[in-house]
Amino acid sequence: MxxxxxxxxxxxxxxxxxxxxxxxxxxxxxxxxxxxxxxxxxxxxxxxxxxxxxxxxxxxxxxxxxxxxxxxxxxxxxxxxxxxxxxxxxxxxxxxxxxxxxxxxxxxxxxxxxxxxxxxxxxxxxxxxxxxxxxxxxxxxxxxxxxxxxxxxxxxxxxxxxxxxxxxxxxxTMIDTLLKNIDRLRKPDFFDEQSLISGNYIVITLHRPANVDKPENLATMLNAIAESANGLPVIFPVHPRTRKNLEQLPQLPECIHVVDPQPYLQFIYLVKNAKAVLTDSGGITEETTVLGVPCMTLRDSTERPETVTMGTNELIGTSVSNIPPAMQRLLAGQWKSGQVPPKxxxxxxxxxxxxxxxxxxxxxxxxxxx
Known part of the structure; x- marks a missing residue:
């Protein structure tokens, strides 16, 4: 044994x-x-x-x-x-x-x-x-x-x-879990309360120190996302690491809606039905690739290059000046389509x-x- x-x-x-x-x-x-x-x-x-x-x-x-x-x-x-x-x-x-x-x-x-x-x-x-x-x-x-x-x-x-x-x-194995549960996804409680429409909102997740540890950097990035979202709701499930710095900001842009970390089935529902995801997480870029959802990685490097070379992910970087042109391409319907990596x-x-x-x-x- x-x-x-x-x-x-x-x-x-x-x-x-x-x-x-x-x-x-x-x-x-x-x-x-x-x-x-x-x-x-x-x-x-x-x-x-x-x-x-x-x-x-x-x-x-x-x-x-x-x-x-x-x-x-x-x-x-x-x-x-x-x-x-x-x-x-x-x-x-x-x-x-x-x-x-x-x-x-x-x-x-x-x-x-x-x-x-x-x-x-x-x-x-x-x-x-x-x-x-x-x-x-x-x-x-x-x-x-x-x-x-x-x-x-x-x-x-x-x-x-x-x-x-x-x-x-x-x-x-993360994709095993995604595919096994794809028919079990649950709509988050706030989805209807905030009148979200499938394909007509954006999801962001941020927790990397370079993005969230300095409140002024976090504010600059959120403002850049909000200003280029063209009025679309931006749903922000907040990691505990991020929340403590978020609370130091005087005010968030009106279109950004902060929610608690979501259980798996609710979070994947949110991602699957989003127009796009902006993230500094590696795992989410794998999930968006399989789901066919446009994804922007707010980092200067990635350990999952196949999500960029094959999938729907693009490496945007940490400079906020890169966000508006990427969002313009997304909203113009010019984002690339991807394919699922082998195995x-x-x-x-x-x-x-x-x-x-x-x-x-x-x-x-x-x-x-x-």
Missing amino acids: LTVDIIAGARPNFMKIAPIVHAIDADQSSIEYRLIHTGQHYDAKMSGDFFTQLGIPEPHYNLGAGSGSQAEQTGAIMRGYEQVLQTKPSDLCLVVGDVTSTMACAIVAKKAGIDVAHVEAGIRSGDRTMPEEINRLVTDAITDYFFTTSAKANESLRTAGIDDSAIFFVGN WDGKTGARIVEILKQLQVASQTRTNAA
């Missing part, structure tokens, strides 16, 4: 682990898992709702890391996971994405002599000022098995010296489980031979 610890801590993680959990449950094979919630996102709006909506079982462990600085969160997660492994070791630690929990649990597992598998390995932005980029680099430096979403990620790993035998191009087909979770089973057999063969 292969015992796998599946690590989740922040909002994006839950969409990524759900297909793996469901595939293991459906397979009823010789794999058992322990779902470990690090507590990096501890608010129900950021994590708790996802367990219910995505059909994920309650975690076997909740490390309760809570808030704090990068170092404080990392330390709390590492201490909590170390205690779990000291009580009962696992055979494999499976981490997803690029959040603090990903890196912290990978380090603890390797120091405990436990193999690490990284889902969404190999993606790179090239921007080391992003905490997520550091998390990716550190995690992949100690990972044993690399599950990738794109040919570009495979190439990045090979360039770093990773042998092909450890790289598995499986696709995108973003809803079957990634099943592919990962099949590979885990093969790895288990290979490991048992080596043990018997020894």
